[in-house]
Amino acid sequence: MAQRFNHEALLRARLELDLTQEALAASVGVDVRTYRRYESGEVNEGGFSVRQPARRKLLERLGAELGLDPADLVIEAAPEPPPPLAPPEPKLFRPEFVHTLQHAPFFVGREDILAELWAWVEAPEKREGPGVVALVGVGGAGKTAIAERLIARFGDGPRPGGVFVWSFYDDERTEVFLAHAVRYFAGAEAPAGERLERLCAALGSGPPHLVVLDGLETVQAAGGASRAHGELEDPLLRRLLISLARGLGAARALVTSRFLLGDLAPWADGGARTVKLGPLSATDAERLLRSWGANADGDALARVVRASGGHALSLAVAGSYAGAFLGGDLCPLDPLDLAEAARDDPLARRLARVLSAYAAALPAAERDLLARLSALSAGADEDALLALASASPRVAGALAGASAEVLRRALARLERLGLVFRAGGDPPRFSSHPFVRDHFRSLLTVAPSAVQAAMTPPSEGTLIFAPRQKPRDASRLDALEEVVRALVAAGKATEAYRVYSQTMGAFSHLGLVLGEMSRGARILRLFGETTDPASPATSLPFGWRLSLLYERGLYAGALGDLVFALRSYAEHNRLVEGTSETSHFITGLRTLAYTERLAGALSAARAHASRSLLLAESAGLSTHVTRALALHAAITHDLGDVSAAQAGFARLVAMGDARVARRGLWEAEHLLALGELSEVVEMTEANVAACERLGWAGHAAQGHVLLGLAVADVDPAGAERRLSAARTWVAVSGEVEMAARVHELAARIALARGALFEAAREALTGERLAEACGLALFRARLFALGLEVALARGDEEAAERAKDAPRRVLAEDAWGRADVLHWAGLCLASAGDAALAQRYLEEALATRERLGHPGQDATRRALRT
Known part of the structure; x- marks a missing residue:
């Protein structure tokens, strides 16, 4: 039977002893290049x-x-292996x-x-x-x-890369956009919490895909x-565009907007480009x-051009109006005073005067048809317009009783006029430019x-404020969202919020059960700023304003x-304080x-946790005392005051507090960092069982990740089962903190198995x-883990990343800084x-000794060798 060298066992043993490739090569008497041939498995080529x-x-010598x-x-x-199949x-x-x-x-132009x-x-070269x-x-x-x-x-x-076109004028639901895009690019459905990651993976797979996003x-x-x-x-859309600006294979995105994309400013010199559209030349x-039918001498044309400011849509509508109703003569347009502008958007708003003239010139049926068509952002098809014509005369206006033939003629004329x-669609829908629609x-x-x-046909069932079963079906949720939108527009903010909170189930159902995070956030945006006296939010009862924030x-x-999130919580606290x-x-x-802890603002986080604890103690609210004390201890641990953190958790034990939910998870994280693995497993298994009951x-998923991290090095298969359980929650919720934790565990398992590329x-x-979402603590941990994997792979680029390691981690994050500097030092040494x-390793050792870090001996060995 043929033999091969077990390079996976060699790698695993070296990592367990925390040895560098250079140190081990020197100890067994070979040069590092020879050693790397053994660890990579290259010696197995040819038997x-x-x-x-x-x-x-x-x-x-290796065994010894x-x-x-x-x-x-x-x-x-x-x-x-069998001979390779022909490449697919x-x-x-399409x-x-x-x-x-x-x-x-x-x-033109x-x-x-x-x-x-x-x-x-x-x-x-894509x-x-x-x-x-x-x-x-500007618009138009x-x-x-x-x-x-x-x-x-x-x-x-058909073409090698996909072309995907989405208009936010027609549908501003990000979650629906992601579902369509994943289905198109990845060829499969994906749960709400995994859509963005699946889409990024599909876009980055290589083909020259193009995503077109209109009306951003x-x-x-x-x-x-x-x-x-x-x-x-x-945030999902922001993360997608940031990923594309950073680079996703050969994928590109073309977006249109009236506003600059400030979120992409850091990539303005490379990954993102802005093309500003100015006015048309004279x-x-x-x-x-002239293309639209205006027929006048040069002076008349020049007057209209100057008055319009070169605004393309204003010129198109003016030319269309002159061609359709003035025999091409532009002179009567002068009294319309195209130069009169609104305060905020001079070029775009000049259009209103021409559209007013258009509305007066159109037959009543066409004018009322266009006005009613403009009530739906996504437009309407013939059947919907026929249903409108059958409505009451008050609602249908001049369209009341119109036949299909009358509607078709009116639509055809409005289409020729450019209104x-x-x-698209089957049957086709008819829509209009947002400015025309607004007017x-x-x-x-x-x-x-x-x-x-x-x-639109009425949705099934009768709307009640507190249904026995909270809605789950997407179409039902869409209908209820439109109800909220209509109630807010009608000035009935209280009724609208009741539909959101009681009928739709608020965050506890929309977010935690359905994972409809984008929908919930979008609905709450309808209520506007709570600090604006004219905003619908200010008319809500006090308790509901607190809940909204x-x-x-x-x-x-x-x-x-x-x-x-921090702004929302700070405003919530300003409103309720006192x-x-x-x-x-x-x-x-x-x-x-x-x-604030997740964002890395550890001192501010500890100050707020301290205040929460003092208030809870003075009010005699024992449940709040234990929660605030546990969080305070966790933040103190992050800051590197391990003895104070231990004292905080010991006080909780003395109070008889059960190690359940986050309180237990925070203590388990503290023990995991100190290397107390058996205690972590024992207490977290009980915690997970309680949370699942x-x-x-969400708490159970975090517990599964901690259990996986505790056993990954010795039992990768068991850690994999924990990873699968945690991923189930991420797929439902899309919660980014848990997604970052899952990536950490997945990388740790792959490293233990020697699957270095996957790690x-x-x-x-x-x-x-973590970087895109501002999760500073996780960014440091994952950066350190990335350096560890790069060192195991012999990645030549690892040293370049390691050089600026101190800049990549916060000074307050004692544990993250110690780990980053340790692995950065090893990468630089290699x-x-x-x-x-040596400089990095010395700082890492000083910090690890102060923390009682279980890896301090490994840092000492690295300094010696």
């Missing part, structure tokens, strides 16, 4: 034999040094137009931009150039028209107390007017909700937007401290997730940078 005396002696039987280093080789044909993708972008009948974009998406290009300009500048012309060039035939300003903040102008309001503006366009919606004499109700923080924290709601204030302080799935991938994915390696 492995121990007949050579020098090889037998080397195996004996590592405490292994030399016979364990030589095992039977697996049978020869590369998958081809473009997926989930939404149809509005086509500009006359495309943006040809150079279009040519640059085409060269970008069709470049021979990995060069920015991953994200943003077309930014032509952003969507450029994107539509670009994707039209692809046609609808609908999911960007307009600026206020909570968010900066242009900040993406959905020549191009005149060409556009509506076919939005004609203002002409409605009834509430938009009445028009929507007439156009607190649950905003819960959704944001789960989605990985720690900055917004009131009789002491327990709410104590909880708010503790949750603020918990989130109580239905606390490196998991560590890097987790580190990037690369021959002895001076910097």
Whole structure:
């Protein structure tokens, strides 16, 4: 039977003894290059034999040094694999137009931009150039028209990379976008909590995919107390675009927005590019007017061009109006005063005067049709419009009783005038530009909700505020979300919040059970700022305003937007401080401290936990005392005051507090860091069992991760079972803290098994997730783990990452800093940078000795060798 060298056993033994490749090579008397051939398995190429005396002696020396039987280093080789199959044909993708972008009948003045974009998406080397290009300009500048012309060039035939088109004007639900995109690029469904990760993996798999996102300003903040102008309001979308800017294979994203993408500013010099659309030149503006039917001398054309400011949509509508109703004569447009502008958006708002003239000139049926069509952001098909025509005359207006033929003629005329366009679908839907939609919606004499109700069939069942069964079906949730939206728009904020909290189940059902984090966050945004007197939130009862702010923080924290979560909790605490709601204030302080801990603001976190503890003690609230004390002890541990942390946990034991839920998990993390593995396993197994009985799935998942980390080195199969249980929760909730923990455990298991490529991938994915979400503590841990894996792989680039290790970890994070500096020192030593390696290892040793770190002996050995 053929033999092979057991390089996995060699690697595992070296790591268990915390030896470098250089140290072990020196101790057995070979150069490090020879040693690496054994550890990598390269010596197995062409078969492995121990007949050579020098090889037998080397195996004996390795066994003696590592405490292994030399016979364990030589095992039977697996049978020869069958000949490789022919490589599969590369998958081809047909473009997926989930939404149809509005086509500009006359495309003028943006040809150079279009040519640059085409060269970008069709470049021979797809990995060069920015991953994200943003077309930014005022509404009506032509952003969507450029994107539509670009994707039209692809046609609808199969191609090596996918083309996926989504319009946030039609549907601003990020979770629905992710579900469609995963299905298209990955070819499979994915649970809510895994969609973003699956999508990033599919986009990064190699093919030159293109994602087109139109109307991004609908999911960007307009600026206020909570968010900066242009900040993406959905953290999942922000993480996707950041990943694309960093680089996901050959994948690209083209986005259009009225606002600059501030979230991508760090990548402005490479991974992200902004193309700002200015006004059309005088020549191009005149060409556009003539294309739409304007027929005038040069002076008349020039006057309209100057008045419009070169705004593409204003020019198109003015030309269309002159061609349709004025015989091409532009002179009557002068009294419309195109130069009159609103305060906030001069170019875009000049359009209102022309649209007012248009509305007056249109026949009543066409005007009312366009106004009612504008009540639905996604447009409507013929059946919906026929249902509207059958509604009461008050709702249908001049369309009352209209036949299908009348509707078709009216739609065709509005389409020729450029006021509506076919939005795709089967049967086709009709929609309009957002500015046209906004203007004609203002002409409605009834509430938009009445028009929507007439156009769409009623949802099944009767809405009650406290149903026996909370809704789970997506269509039912969509209907209820529209009810909330309509009630807020009608000024009935209290009724709207009751639908969210009682009918939809609020965070405890939407977030924790269904994983509908994006939906919950989006619904709460409808209520606006609690600090704005004109906002719907200010009309809510006091207790509901507190809940709104607190649950905003819960959704944001789960989605990985720690900055917004901290703002929400801080505002919650300002609102409740000094009131009789002491327990709410104590909880708010503790949750603020918990989130600050994740973000790495450890001193601030300890201060808030201390205040929460003092208030709970003075109020005699024993449950709050134990929770605040446990969190305070955990933060004290992070700061490196191990004796104070031990005293805090000992006080909890003396109080008779059960080690259940987070209180027990925090103490287990403390013990795990100190190497007390058997105690961690014993107490956490009991904790997990209790949490599962109580239905606390998130706590149970964290316990599974701790159990996996405790046994990964000695029982990778058992750790894998724990990993699977934790992943189940992440798939449901998408909670980023747990996702980072899962990546850490997965990397640790892969390292124990010698699957170094997988370990490196998991560590890097987790580190990037932590960085994108501001999880400073996890970023340090995963960075250290990545260095450990890189050292085991002999990665030549590890030393470059290791050089700036101190910058990558917070000074307050004692445990993270000690581990990062230890592994950075070893990586630098392996690369021959002895001076910097010694400096890092000396600091690591000093910190590890102060902490009582179980790895301090390994650092001492590294300094000696």
